[in-house]
Amino acid sequence: MSITSFPFLLFFAVTLGVYYILPLRFRWSALLVSSLLFFHFSAADYTIIYAAGAVLVTTLCTRGITKAEETGAGKKARLWLILGLAVNLGILATLKYSGFVIGNVNFAAGLAGSGLRLPQPDLLAPLGVSFYTMSVAGYLLDVYWGICPAQTDIFKTALFVGYWPQLTSGPITRYNEVRDQLYEGHRFDPRQVSFGMQRMLWGIFKKLVISARLGVVVDTIYADTVTYNGFYIWVAAVSFLFQLYTDFSGCMDIILGASECYGIRLPENFRTPFFSRSVQEYWQRWHMTLGAWLKDYILYPVLRSGAWRSLTRWTRAHLGKKAAKQVPSILGMLCVWLLMGLWHGGTWGYIIGWGLWFWLCIASAQVLDPVFKKAIRLLRINTECFSWHLFQSLRVFVLAAIGNMFFRLRGFMETLHVIRAGLFPDNPEIFFDGSLFSLGLDAPDFIAMVVSLLVLLAVSVLQERGSVREQIEKQNLVFRWVVWYALIFGILIFGMYGPGYDAADFIYRGF
Amino acid sequence: MIKERKKLKLLTYTLKVLCFCNMFLILFFCITKILVNPETNMDLRHYQWIRGFFAEPADSLDAVFIGASHVYSSWVPAIAWKKYGIKIWPLTSAALGGDYIKSIIENIRLLHKDALYIVCMNSFLYHTYWPGIHRLSDYWPKLYRLKMIFNQYSDGLVESSDITEYIAPLMRFHDRWNQLLKEDFHYKIDGMKGGSSYELFLDGAKDVSTTFYDTSKRKEIDQEALATLYEFLLYCEKNSIRVLFVGSPWCVSEDEKAMVNYVEDAILSKGFVVINLQNYLDEIGLRPEKDYYDDYHTNIHGALKITDYLAQYLLDNYTFPEKTGGGYESWDEAYELYSEVIRPYLTEEELAWLQLSVTEDK
Numbered sequence: 118m119s120i121t122s123f124p125f126l127l128f129f130a131v132t133l134g135v136y137y138i139l140p141l142r143f144r145w146s147a148l149l150v151s152s153l154l155f156f157h158f159s160a161a162d163y164t165i166i167y168a169a170g171a172v173l174v175t176t177l178c179t180r181g182i183t184k185a186e187e188t189g190a191g192k193k194a195r196l197w198l199i200l201g202l203a204v205n206l207g208i209l210a211t212l213k214y215s216g217f218v219i220g221n222v223n224f225a226a227g228l229a230g231s232g233l234r235l236p237q238p239d240l241l242a243p244l245g246v247s248f249y250t251m252s253v254a255g256y257l258l259d260v261y262w263g264i265c266p267a268q269t270d271i272f273k274t275a276l277f278v279g280y281w282p283q284l285t286s287g288p289i290t291r292y293n294e295v296r297d298q299l300y301e302g303h304r305f306d307p308r309q310v311s312f313g314m315q316r317m318l319w320g321i322f323k324k325l326v327i328s329a330r331l332g333v334v335v336d337t338i339y340a341d342t343v344t345y346n347g348f349y350i351w352v353a354a355v356s357f358l359f360q361l362y363t364d365f366s367g368c369m370d371i372i373l374g375a376s377e378c379y380g381i382r383l384p385e386n387f388r389t390p391f392f393s394r395s396v397q398e399y400w401q402r403w404h405m406t407l408g409a410w411l412k413d414y415i416l417y418p419v420l421r422s423g424a425w426r427s428l429t430r431w432t433r434a435h436l437g438k439k440a441a442k443q444v445p446s447i448l449g450m451l452c453v454w455l456l457m458g459l460w461h462g463g464t465w466g467y468i469i470g471w472g473l474w475f476w477l478c479i480a481s482a483q484v485l486d487p488v489f490k491k492a493i494r495l496l497r498i499n500t501e502c503f504s505w506h507l508f509q510s511l512r513v514f515v516l517a518a519i520g521n522m523f524f525r526l527r528g529f530m531e532t533l534h535v536i537r538a539g540l541f542p543d544n545p546e547i548f549f550d551g552s553l554f555s556l557g558l559d560a561p562d563f564i565a566m567v568v569s570l571l572v573l574l575a576v577s578v579l580q581e582r583g584s585v586r587e588q589i590e591k592q593n594l595v596f597r598w599v600v601w602y603a604l605i606f607g608i609l610i611f612g613m614y615g616p617g618y619d620a621a622d623f624i625y626r627g628f
Numbered sequence: 629m630i631k632e633r634k635k636l637k638l639l640t641y642t643l644k645v646l647c648f649c650n651m652f653l654i655l656f657f658c659i660t661k662i663l664v665n666p667e668t669n670m671d672l673r674h675y676q677w678i679r680g681f682f683a684e685p686a687d688s689l690d691a692v693f694i695g696a697s698h699v700y701s702s703w704v705p706a707i708a709w710k711k712y713g714i715k716i717w718p719l720t721s722a723a724l725g726g727d728y729i730k731s732i733i734e735n736i737r738l739l740h741k742d743a744l745y746i747v748c749m750n751s752f753l754y755h756t757y758w759p760g761i762h763r764l765s766d767y768w769p770k771l772y773r774l775k776m777i778f779n780q781y782s783d784g785l786v787e788s789s790d791i792t793e794y795i796a797p798l799m800r801f802h803d804r805w806n807q808l809l810k811e812d813f814h815y816k817i818d819g820m821k822g823g824s825s826y827e828l829f830l831d832g833a834k835d836v837s838t839t840f841y842d843t844s845k846r847k848e849i850d851q852e853a854l855a856t857l858y859e860f861l862l863y864c865e866k867n868s869i870r871v872l873f874v875g876s877p878w879c880v881s882e883d884e885k886a887m888v889n890y891v892e893d894a895i896l897s898k899g900f901v902v903i904n905l906q907n908y909l910d911e912i913g914l915r916p917e918k919d920y921y922d923d924y925h926t927n928i929h930g931a932l933k934i935t936d937y938l939a940q941y942l943l944d945n946y947t948f949p950e951k952t953g954g955g956y957e958s959w960d961e962a963y964e965l966y967s968e969v970i971r972p973y974l975t976e977e978e979l980a981w982l983q984l985s986v987t988e989d990k
Contacts, residue, residue, distance in 0.1 A: 123792045123799075307641040561806035598648065605652065606659060615799040616758070616790070 118158040120285055120371050121321050121614065128158065133378055137305045144302035148276055148379065155281035156244060164243035167208055172275045174204045175253050179260045179267035179274075186263070194261060201257040209250040212242040217463025245284035247460060251410055253278055256292040258414055265293040273300055280381075282372040286365065288386045288406040295381065303380025313377030315586050318604050319576075320370025323363040325612030327573060330566040331360035333557035333613075339526065342538050345556075348547055350539025352556075354518040357525045359570065362390065364624045365404070389577045394509035396478040396516055403517075407460070411453045419449045447480045454479075462527065470523030470532055478516050565611050657770075660798045662812050663805065664766050672815065673700065673826060674721055678767040680817045681719050681736075689740045690948040691716040694732055695748025696724040698876035701829055701925035702934040705821045706966040707982065709959045712939040713951050716746070718822045721764040726752030726853060728764060730860045731779045733869065735772055742870075744946055749873040749902065752857045752891050753849055753884065758793075758800075761786065766797045820969065821962040830928050830973045832921030836879040839923060842906065846893060847886035857891065861898045872946075874938065875904030877914060879923045903941060905934065912937040928970055932978055 118125050132151035139147050156165055178201030185194035219235045226233035256277070259265045268274045276299055283290055303309075338345040338353035345353070366387040376383045384406050393399035400408050419425055425445050433441035458472025482489075493500060519536070526532040547553060554560050579585045589597055677700060681692070691714070693699050699720040708714055719732065729747055737745075756764070761780070765773050777794045780786045786794060793799040818825075848854075864871045873895050875888050888906065895902050905912060912933050919930030926934060942948075971984055 307638070559806070565806075598651070601648075602652070602655060606655065609656075609798060610659065610663070610802050610805050612802070615802060616793050 118155070120368065120375075121324055124158070128155065129375055129378075133310075136379055141302035141304070145273065145276060145300045148280060148299065149272060152276065152279045152281040152284070155284065156279065159284070160244040161241055164241055167212065167243045167246065168249065168279055169275075171205050171208060171249065171253055172271060172278050175201055175257060175278070176268070176271045176274045177201075178204075178257060180269065182257070182260050183267040198257055198261045202254055205250050205253050205257070209246055212240050212246060214459070214463040215240065245287075248283060248287040248289055249278050251289045251407070251460075252283075252291070255289070255410055255414055259292060265296070268292070268296070276300070280376075282376040283383060285372060286368045287404075288369065288372075288384050289410050290383060290406070294384060298381045306380065309380060310378045312586050313374045313379075315589075315601065316374030316377060317371045318374075318601070318608065320367040320372075320374060321612070322569075322604055322608050323367030323370065323573070325608055325614050327566065327569045328360050328363040328367060329613035329618070330558060330562060330569075331356045331363065335360055335525065337557040339535070342535050346538040347542035347544040348539070349544070349556075350535060351518075351542065352547075352553070354522050354539070355514075358514065358518040358521050361521060361524070361624060362387075362403075363573065389580050390517075391514055392510055392577065392581060393513050394506060395482055396475060396513055397482065399513050399517060400475065400479070407457070411457060415456060416449050416453050419452055420445065425449065443483060447483065450479060451476050461524070464527045465529040466523045466527040466532055470529045471520055474520040474523060478520070569607075569611070656796075656798070660796070662808070664797045664801045673824065674763045675767050675815070676818055676820070677718055677720050677822045678764070679769075680822050681717050682739075682769050682772070683817055684717065686739050687741060687743075688715065689717050689743050690714045691744040691746050691942070691946075692736065692740060693718045693720070693746040693748070693874075694724075694729055695720055695751045695874075695876075696754070697722045697925055698748050698750055698878070700822070700824045701921075701927075702876060702931050703938070704823055704928075704931050704935040704966070706823050706959070706963040707932060708935050708939045709821070709956075710963040710967075710982075711936070712943055714939060714942060714948055715821075715959060716939075716942075720822075721760060723754065723756065723760040724751055724764060725754040725756035725760065726860065727783075727785055727856045728756045728761070728780070730856075730863050731776055731783060731785065732764075733863075734779055735768075735776045737867075737869065742949075744942075744948075745864075745869055745871045747871055747873050748876055749891050749895060749904075750876050750878070750888055752853055753887050755853070756785070758790070761794060762797060762800060765794050818965070819958065819962055820966045821959060823962065823966040823969070824928075824931070825966075825969050828921050828927075829925070829931070830970060832927050833918055833929075834920050834922055835917045836920045836923055837916040839879045841882075842909070843882050843885050844889065845882065845886040846890045847883055849887050849890055854894065857894060858898075861895065861900060864900070865898070870946075871900060872942075873900060873902040875902065875906050877906045877909055877912070877926075877934075879916065879920065901945075903938075905938070908937065928973055929975065929978065932974075932981075 118128065128151075132147065132154070135151070136144055136147045153165075156162075156168070178197045181197035182194045182201075185191070185197060215238050219237055223234055256265070260267045268277065277290075277292060277295065280290075280295075280299060335353050335357045338349050338356075342350065369386045373383050373385070386405050386407075388402040388405065390399050390402035393402055425448075428448070429441050429445045432444045436444065454472040454476035455468055456472075457475075458468035458470075461467045461471065499505060522536060523529070523532045526535060551560075554563060558566065576585055579588060582588075589600055592600075693703050693716055697720070699718045703716065703718045705716055705718060708716055719736070726749075729751060733745055737743075765776055765780075768776055774795065777786060777791060780794075781788065781791055824830075849857075863869070873892075875892060878884075885906065888904065892902050892904050914926070914930055914933055919926050919933065921927040967982060967984055971979070974982070974984070
């Protein structure tokens with residue numbers, strides 16, 4: 118069940134109605150039942166075993182950790198933690214990466230001249246496994262570190278793991294952030310429900326009007342990079358970045374909006390990332406919950422670890438103070454980025470292409486920062502004006518567009534090949550001779566796409582100043598209704614949905 | 629006090645929601661009407677046949693002629709009215725399969741309770757696919773449409789996954805926004821009582837004499853189609869529906885003709901009346917060299933002949949209410965309008981038959 122489909126809207130309306138009809142104290146159970154229904158409608162039923170296993174193990178382990186800590190048995194608590202993490206991460210690794218590992222073993226065996234051919238497993242991962250596993254791992258660590266108490270009710274743990282809005286594409290939630298909201302039950306607040314629905318509409322607009330159109334252009338170009346080379350490659354790279362953003366953030370808007378209707382505020386995943394002035398800032402505004410999770414649960418523990426402290430000491434002794442500050446953190450970031458790549462999928466394109474690219478961008482910015490500052494001083498560049506900010510944002514955009522080519526094409530060598538096809542473009546005429554209209558969208562559709570991107574830009578500018586919905590709320594009723602009708606009919610008329618289209622799934626739904 | 633204020637707030641909110649939804653529905657139906665417009669669809673004909681039918685007063689038609697393109701390319705309602713005084717509406721849609729005929733009659737029989745239902749039996753050779761369903765259902769008035777779609781759904785003709793596109797055809801046709809014409813914002817029933825006026829019908833001619841042959845062979849139709857036919861016959865029997873089956877004369881393959889013969893036998897075996905026009909070609913006077921515009925369809929010349937023959941047959945075999953007094957102005961007007969449309973295309977013989985004068989401007 119796609120979250121932009123009519124059955125989903127029906128499902129949502131019914132579950133929302135039931136949620137507010139039930140007494141406050143039972144409302145969380147309505148959420149649990151609706152999550153089970155959502156799972157049933159959206160994934161193969163048997164895959165729920167994995168999710169149920171995660172719930173069971175997590176409940177047992179968090180109880181074990183709490184009991185062990187109460188009795189002062191630190192080692193036992195650690196064992197419970199390791200068990201919990203091993204089972205949850207083990208399920209994730211088996212379902213998502215066994216194919217990758219076996220593929221590489223077979224490849225290596227082939228290189229070594231061995232006849233070893235391990236069969237590829239045919240495992241179906243449950244809906245949202247990458248997202249809920251991260252949430253669960255974070256929860257286990259939080260309980261172990263004493264940041265939050267363990268949930269003793271297995272059904273409530275099940276709701277935390279399987280709360281349906283976050284099953285599609287996240288966000289990765291922290292138990293501490295959502296536990297009260299999930300279980301306490303919320304009174305019907307018309308304003309909140311309206312706000313939630315408005316956000317859902319905006320998300321659907323992003324997905325069906327913008328992302329789906331961009332997807333046509335991207336698919337056409339990447340399907341035949343021999344014909345579509347030179348500037349076409351850059352058109353595809355830029356289009357894909359916008360597609361990815363509107364797809365993923367659109368999905369988040371629908372999910373967060375739906376959750377808001379229940380009165381539950383899930384953490385934000387995007388904050389106008391294209392206004393970032395550095396790649397580092399970009400990653401603080403893009404898929405924020407994953408970045409924050411990796412920072413809190415991987416980067417900081419790694420930097421605090423004994424091995425890293427030794428590394429810092431060694432660097433200080435041999436390379437100096439400055440290097441001692443930078444080298445360990447850059448190496449720590451390398452671990453994070455490789456993991457980030459791995460989390461996105463079991464291909465080398467993600468790991469050493471996408472992950473390494475962004476790590477290189479961030480690390481080089483950090484290392485070369487003094488050089489850049491010196492150059493800015495020498496060239497007497499005014500860094501406090503719009504043009505400089507625009508240049509910075511465009512620079513980030515281009516770097517992100519290149520990095521995400523690895524994301525889109527997945528294969529490392531394939532991506533390098535495509536980048537090479539676009540390296541020395543000699544076909545600027547495509548922008549003037551109507552060639553762009555041969556990419557699957559005719560002129561009116563292309564115009565619709567450009568106009569909707571301008572609308573997106575305008576909304577993003579407004580978002581930088583605060584909540585757009587609150588700004589609209591302050592306007593007169595007629596204006597407000599005109600805005601919402603325009604959005605609804607914008608989707609209904611210009612959206613790429615319905616029987617004539619192959620509804621493309623959300624890009625992050627596969628994770 | 630606080631409780632009352634809360635109540636008032638909730639009431640205001642509810643009212644606002646209702647107004648918002650109401651306004652939404654109005655806009656939705658307007659936009660649907662524009663985008664699912666027959667003009668945009670290049671299919672104004674279907675609008676005339678279907679919307680025109682519902683614009684007729686209840687219990688005012690003598691018969692309803694139901695079927696696929698054979699019906700609208702062979703029946704000329706305004707001429708039948710003028711020459712024979714019978715009001716027979718062609719409720720037709722291109723590529724309409726036999727599977728939809730029961731559903732159509734279920735929906736309209738309360739509108740014209742005593743009408744004779746003339747069913748083109750060639751339709752039972754086919755199934756209706758989605759453009760046909762849209763052409764049929766999109767122009768039905770809203771409540772009738774809902775009723776019809778749910779009937780079709782319960783008959784298993786529409787999948788549950790597809791039902792939304794028939795209830796809200798905007799789902800299918802929303803991408804027509806980039807093909808809008810000025811006419812899409814203003815269109816109306818043409819007043820010709822379902823008379824065909826498309827260029828091919830009026831001006832087209834194809835010599836089909838080489839493929840124009842008859843056969844007495846029988847070829848089985850597929851079991852599903854046969855079951856549909858029997859189900860329809862049972863329905864007519866149970867509900868005492870006056871029904872006449874008509875076979876259209878066409879020039880297609882021997883196989884298809886043999887299948888129509890098979891359908892004819894099946895209908896006769898259940899005691900229903902059939903007139904297979906394919907067997908009366910000489911009596912009708914059809915000229916394969918001039919009276920068709922393609923292998924399946926007669927042009928205006930063929931249609932006039934079939935109308936003449938069939939109308940006479942109906943008057944000889946059925947009783948229709950006397951048309952005394954007034955109230956038939958719209959049909960008289962339809963004849964005036966339609967005769968003006970077809971006049972430039974008619975032969976001298978046809979003009980004389982219709983007592984029309986010759987015009988030069990073709």
